[in-house]
Each structure stands twice: as C-alpha cells, then as structure tokens.
Amino acid sequence: MSDQKSDADRIVEFLYEVGQLKRLPRAGWLFTGVQNPESVAAHSFRVGVLAYAIAVQEGADPDRAATLGLFHDVPETRIGDIPYVGKLYVDVKMPPEKVAADQVQHLPAPLAAHIEALVAEHESAKGEDYTPEARCSRDADKLELLLQAREYQAAGITKMERFIQTMQASVVTDTGKALMDSALRIVPSEWWEAFGKR
Secondary structure (H helix, E strand, O other): OOOOOOHHHHHHHHHHHHHHHHOOEOHHHHHHOOOOOOEHHHHHHHHHHHHHHHHHHHOOOHHHHHHHHHHOOOOHHHHOOOOHHHHOOOOOOOOHHHHHHHHOOOOOHHHHHHHHHHHHHHHHOOOOOOOHHHHHHHHHHHHHHHHHHHHHHHOOOOOOHHHHHHHHHHOOOHHHHHHHHHHHHOOOOHHHHHHHHO
C-alpha cells in the first residue's frame, strides 16, 4: 500500500484539523462563569460576517475582509485558544503566521500560500503596516467579542463589563465604532422581539 497522498487527501486532512475549531471553546469566557462557551468556529463565522459588513461600509474589499475573518483563528487548532490571563504566563514562541505555515506545509502550494497570506494579513493589523481589509477583519474580531459579551450579559452572566470596555478601546474604523455604539444600545433580543410588534 502506497503512503503517497493526493492533494485531495491533504486538503481533507486539513479540513479535519480545522473541524477541531467547532469543538474548541473560547477559553476566556470560562473565567466569567459561562458553562458552555461558544466555539472558536462559531466566533470565526460571525467575525467573517462582521468583517464583510464593515468592509462594505469602509470601501474596502468585503470578500477579502470576510475571508481574513474566517481564517484568522485557524492556528488555534495547534496552540489552543489562550485567554488573556494565560498569555501572561505562557510563552508561545511561534506567532500565528508561523503556525499557519506549519499547518499548510503539505497542502497544494497555491492553496497553502493563500492560507498563509490570509493569516499573516489579519495579524498585520496589530502593527503599523496593514491593509484596509486587515483593519476591518481585526475590528470585526473585537466587535464579535463585544457582541458575544452583550449576549452573555443578557442571559444573566454578570462579569461581562470588563470584556465590553476592553473591546471598546480596540475598535478603530468609523464603521466599527458606529456598530459598537449600536451594539451597546440595542439589546441582543431586539431583532426577534420586533416581530411581535408587527
């Protein structure tokens, strides 16, 4: 039996790895008493949608921004979702861009290059030299956490104010700031309560 793997085999192996994000909880919520926190995959989905919306409003490429948001946490299949408090004690020597490069090394070269570039571009928004799409994706990452905190808050989890305040200071685009202001004003159930008022 040959140990030679096809491109399709390698892509499927990568997809199984990415599937781990559906089972990986967002660890920071555990400190607040959330018993069954959202998964990293659930977070990444809404980051992609948010990045798309922000990019449309900001005049950036929405498809690119959404794709950055979708792929931004793929390295967490290897390093986990380390909460802020853990980052003070854990020395992760490999940045997400390098983890992504290791993850995709056996994929077909064009696909590997695209995924590496996506993670690197999203991470670039932490520095000075970034694309408008990276900034939209990064704001979406912060706003998604704020939205989730508001949802947990509405469900009776009380220790959310710190998360909400921290995220407020992190959002930089005009659209992101406008969305943040609305998210702080509008209760999470507003979208479905409105159906009863029709």
